[in-house]
Amino acid sequence: MTRDEAQQRFVALLQERFGVEEIPDDNYPLIDAKHHFELARVLREEFGYRIYSFVVASHYLEKVDAKNDNAVIDIEHYEVATGIRCVGAPAHLASWRVRVELDQSIPTLFPLFAGADWQEREQYDLVGVRFDEHPDLRRLMMPEDWEGHPLRKDYAIETACPPWR
Amino acid sequence: MAVDESQRTYEHPLYQHVERMPGVSVALGSIDQLLTWGSANSLWIFPMATSCCGIEFMAAAASGVDLDRMGSIPRGTPRQCDVMVVAGTITVKMAPRVKKLWEQMPEPKWCVAMGSCAISGDFYRDIYSVIPGIDTFVPVDVYVPGCPPNPEALMHGLLLLQEKIRMVREGTLTREEVRPESPPNLNRPAIGRLQDPERDPLTDEEQTDSAAGLGFGDNLNLAQIRRPRPEPELRPQVDAEPRPQVDAEPRPQVDAELRPQVDAEPQPEVDADEESAP
Amino acid sequence: MHSVTGVDPHLDIETYDPSADLMVLNLGPQHPSTHGVFRVKLYLDGEIIIKAVPYAGYLHRGVEKLCEELTFVQIIPIVDKNDYVSPMMNEQAIAMACEAMLGIEVPPRALYLRTIFAELQRLASHLLWLGTFGMDLGGALGGGATLFMYCFRERETILGLFEEVTGCRFHYNTHAVGGNRHDITPKFSCDTKTTLEVIEKRLEEYVQIFSSNRIYRARTQGIGVLDGDLANSLGITGPLARASGVDHDLRRDAPYHIYGELDVKVFTESAGDCFARTLVRLNEMYESIRIVREIIDSVPEGPILGMKPGKSPGHIKIDASQGYSCIESPRGELGTYIIGGGKSRGASAYRLKIRSPSLHAASCIPYLFPGHTVSDAVAILGTLDPIMGEVDR
Numbered sequence: 001m002t003r004d005e006a007q008q009r010f011v012a013l014l015q016e017r018f019g020v021e022e023i024p025d026d027n028y029p030l031i032d033a034k035h036h037f038e039l040a041r042v043l044r045e046e047f048g049y050r051i052y053s054f055v056v057a058s059h060y061l062e063k064v065d066a067k068n069d070n071a072v073i074d075i076e077h078y079e080v081a082t083g084i085r086c087v088g089a090p091a092h093l094a095s096w097r098v099r100v101e102l103d104q105s106i107p108t109l110f111p112l113f114a115g116a117d118w119q120e121r122e123q124y125d126l127v128g129v130r131f132d133e134h135p136d137l138r139r140l141m142m143p144e145d146w147e148g149h150p151l152r153k154d155y156a157i158e159t160a161c162p163p164w165r
Numbered sequence: 166m167a168v169d170e171s172q173r174t175y176e177h178p179l180y181q182h183v184e185r186m187p188g189v190s191v192a193l194g195s196i197d198q199l200l201t202w203g204s205a206n207s208l209w210i211f212p213m214a215t216s217c218c219g220i221e222f223m224a225a226a227a228s229g230v231d232l233d234r235m236g237s238i239p240r241g242t243p244r245q246c247d248v249m250v251v252a253g254t255i256t257v258k259m260a261p262r263v264k265k266l267w268e269q270m271p272e273p274k275w276c277v278a279m280g281s282c283a284i285s286g287d288f289y290r291d292i293y294s295v296i297p298g299i300d301t302f303v304p305v306d307v308y309v310p311g312c313p314p315n316p317e318a319l320m321h322g323l324l325l326l327q328e329k330i331r332m333v334r335e336g337t338l339t340r341e342e343v344r345p346e347s348p349p350n351l352n353r354p355a356i357g358r359l360q361d362p363e364r365d366p367l368t369d370e371e372q373t374d375s376a377a378g379l380g381f382g383d384n385l386n387l388a389q390i391r392r393p394r395p396e397p398e399l400r401p402q403v404d405a406e407p408r409p410q411v412d413a414e415p416r417p418q419v420d421a422e423l424r425p426q427v428d429a430e431p432q433p434e435v436d437a438d439e440e441s442a443p
Numbered sequence: 444m445h446s447v448t449g450v451d452p453h454l455d456i457e458t459y460d461p462s463a464d465l466m467v468l469n470l471g472p473q474h475p476s477t478h479g480v481f482r483v484k485l486y487l488d489g490e491i492i493i494k495a496v497p498y499a500g501y502l503h504r505g506v507e508k509l510c511e512e513l514t515f516v517q518i519i520p521i522v523d524k525n526d527y528v529s530p531m532m533n534e535q536a537i538a539m540a541c542e543a544m545l546g547i548e549v550p551p552r553a554l555y556l557r558t559i560f561a562e563l564q565r566l567a568s569h570l571l572w573l574g575t576f577g578m579d580l581g582g583a584l585g586g587g588a589t590l591f592m593y594c595f596r597e598r599e600t601i602l603g604l605f606e607e608v609t610g611c612r613f614h615y616n617t618h619a620v621g622g623n624r625h626d627i628t629p630k631f632s633c634d635t636k637t638t639l640e641v642i643e644k645r646l647e648e649y650v651q652i653f654s655s656n657r658i659y660r661a662r663t664q665g666i667g668v669l670d671g672d673l674a675n676s677l678g679i680t681g682p683l684a685r686a687s688g689v690d691h692d693l694r695r696d697a698p699y700h701i702y703g704e705l706d707v708k709v710f711t712e713s714a715g716d717c718f719a720r721t722l723v724r725l726n727e728m729y730e731s732i733r734i735v736r737e738i739i740d741s742v743p744e745g746p747i748l749g750m751k752p753g754k755s756p757g758h759i760k761i762d763a764s765q766g767y768s769c770i771e772s773p774r775g776e777l778g779t780y781i782i783g784g785g786k787s788r789g790a791s792a793y794r795l796k797i798r799s800p801s802l803h804a805a806s807c808i809p810y811l812f813p814g815h816t817v818s819d820a821v822a823i824l825g826t827l828d829p830i831m832g833e834v835d836r
Contacts, residue, residue: 026544026762026765026766027765033717050675051675051680051775053692054780054798055780056782056796074539081765083767083780087689088696089695089696089697091691091696091697092699095767107831112676113676113677114676114677115677115678115808117452117802118802118803118805119678120804126751135453136453140500141503141835142258142294143500146616150294150508151507151508151794155293157509158291159293159506196768213473214479215479215501215831216502216832217613217614217832220528220571223571227591227595228593228595228596229596229601252505255501256501256503258503259502264474288509289504289505289509292504292508293508294505295504308815311612312614315612
């Protein structure tokens with residue numbers, strides 16, 4: 001199987017079983033948060049995507065339209081992209097995005113992939129998105145009593161840190 | 166949190182005992198020389214190797230440069246060592262450990278800051294989690310610049326340290342040691358980063374251009390690729406604010422609030438579209 | 444639930460040991476065998492580890508935040524410092540991610556140079572691992588620092604080659620978006636072949652040391668067995684996974700550079716213990732030597748930095764698209780996830796995530812340490828070869 005075929009199979013899976021209408025060319029497909037765990041489970045158990053590759057959380061601030069009386073285009077939210085990969089050729093990467101509202105959380109993939117333990121801890125530490133039923137959701141990089149999540153957009157890079165933390 | 170310099174002694178502890186022994190005062194001169202020689206030529210190193218410079222430190226200790234030949238043996242525990250070589254970035258999470266390990270070393274002890282991260286924080290200086298130079302909490306004797314310094318540079322730094330030890334023991338170190346006291350707020354540097362409000366943003370762009378254009382192949386001409394600059398009158402007006410006067414008096418400790426804010430400056434939007442290229 | 448040996452990484456130590464008889468031992472953050480600043484809290488019953496709790500972040504330098512502030516051209520020398528044992532790989536990962544998102548073609552000569560640099564860097568990185576691992580095991584390899592001295596001698600010759608091309612021993616900043624900055628000279632090919640010949644001859648000695656030393660075998664065989672399924676599930680790739688029987692190598696399975704034209708041999712071992720990891724790395728060193736020899740004479744002539752006319756590399760702009768690309772670094776899959784459309788209309792990334800193989804490798808410590816003694820823990824940590832700059836970033 002070539003990589004293109006694997007990609008087509010992945011797209012077909014998303015469209016048929018998870019109700020994704022459009023797959024953007026320059027971006028990964030955006031799926032509903034309630035399908036997040038199920039998609040990972042199907043890919044792992046039925047299609048052999050067994051390597052846990054990455055999870056990337058990003059923070060988006062509130063977006064307003066300056067020309068149109070500051071009308072709110074998009075509220076503050078997170079986006080979590082997950083990638084898992086199949087073993088051996090063609091090493092296809094199945095990746096998708098999930099939109100998470102500020103007060104919501106997203107199910108952890110730890111029951112499927114043990115690597116989600118540390119990766120999700122790191123994203124929680126740096127961005128602040130919470131993962132449901134994570135066995136050990138502590139900070140990974142920053143000291144435990146650190147205030148704030150450094151990779152959020154409202155966190156200045158020069159934020160002063162009290163001494164000896 | 167300030168480093169108490171008065172507690173710091175360069176005297177070898179053995180020296181005190183020898184001095185008190187009866188009958189040896191005649192020999193003191195040569196014993197003094199002996200101790201100086203021994204002190205300067207058996208610098209055991211405690212490698213506080215955190216990142217990239219640690220690899221260069223290992224290279225210096227390995228067969229190519231071989232620190233052993235000047236009596237410097239890297240040891241794994243601070244309690245056997247004379248010199249702490251801080252090689253790498255120190256973060257706020259690591260700094261208390263560094264301080265603790267420094268305090269565990271027996272006197273007399275010296276510290277070498279190896280690499281620009283240990284000296285000033287380098288380009289990580291402004292980042293939330295990085296200490297801007299270890300001299301904010303540990304007295305540093307020798308700074309070895311570089312990113313990372315070559316093993317030879319570290320060797321040179323240690324030779325300088327030996328020279329300093331000799332001069333201090335012989336009392337020939339005429340220059341007064343200027344060691345800034347630790348700022349009360351450890352996370353900020355004693356001196357703020359230099360901000361030039363008169364610098365044209367176009368200069369930055371030009372430098373970026375020329376830096377990125379290095380190593381072009383023969384078929385590409387850099388001059389053709391560089392975009393024509395906007396007309397002089399179209400250049401964005403930079404605030405004609407006078408530069409802050411530099412006082413002749415010593416600088417006060419700059420606090421976090423007093424540091425010039427980078428974001429506060431208006432960043433003029435520069436038209437950088439590709440359509441204007443020929 | 445993931446471990447075949449029944450190790451629970453989240454073991455509740457208070458329920459396990461209500462009378463608090465276990466000894467707590469702190470390994471690190473400043474410990475000669477942790478290869479940097481890494482801390483593992485060990486709960487010991489006698490000398491047997493019951494639970495291991497790793498703590499990372501002692502070298503967290505906020506690289507990802509810094510990459511959001513700087514432009515794509517400026518971040519290449521910054522990411523050099525992540526995996527400081529193989530800086531070439533970091534540069535290639537970032538440059539390839541930008542090229543993939545912008546659709547920039549890299550000239551063939553630059554692709555050849557990148558492949559040569561990558562393989563030489565893999566060789567240098569594995570040599571450094573071999574040397575420090577020999578030092579970790581202390582007397583097992585014929586005296587503490589012996590192998591360390593030998594391996595650094597070889598590594599210096601490779602660094603000399605890089606210095607000749609780029610002017611730096613490491614942190615080269617030689618890759619740019621769209622190609623390379625520094626071209627090789629005709630002398631480089633000759634020097635490389637001489638160096639590789641010497642290294643190959645000496646590698647045989649090291650292989651003999653490894654295969655015939657009884658103490659060494661006793662300390663590594665059957666120690667720290669990593670199951671292949673667990674490795675996949677943890678996201679472990681590279682030599683670690685291949686030593687556990689996972690036949691997966693991005694150079695062969697998802698070729699980049701010119702690996703598609705080469706026949707890259709992938710070595711796997713089934714045992715998954717420390718000895719298997721050593722063997723896989725030694726085999727990879729031979730394979731790197733073979734690859735460089737195969738292509739060093741067939742580097743095509745031409746430019747090394749290609750750009751679309753009228754597009755200066757100083758003004759790389761990526762719109763709000765997202766993309767991920769990865770390479771096979773000496774430690775596994777080193778990837779870069781870029782969300783474009785950051786500051787100054789896309790000249791910097793909105794979010795840049797570096798998928799570091801070392802972080803995944805370090806995350807198997809809670810699974811591997813329990814049931815071993817403290818001295819075994821040092822051997823296991825040595826074969827995992829995590830680079831702290833990459834774990835913490």
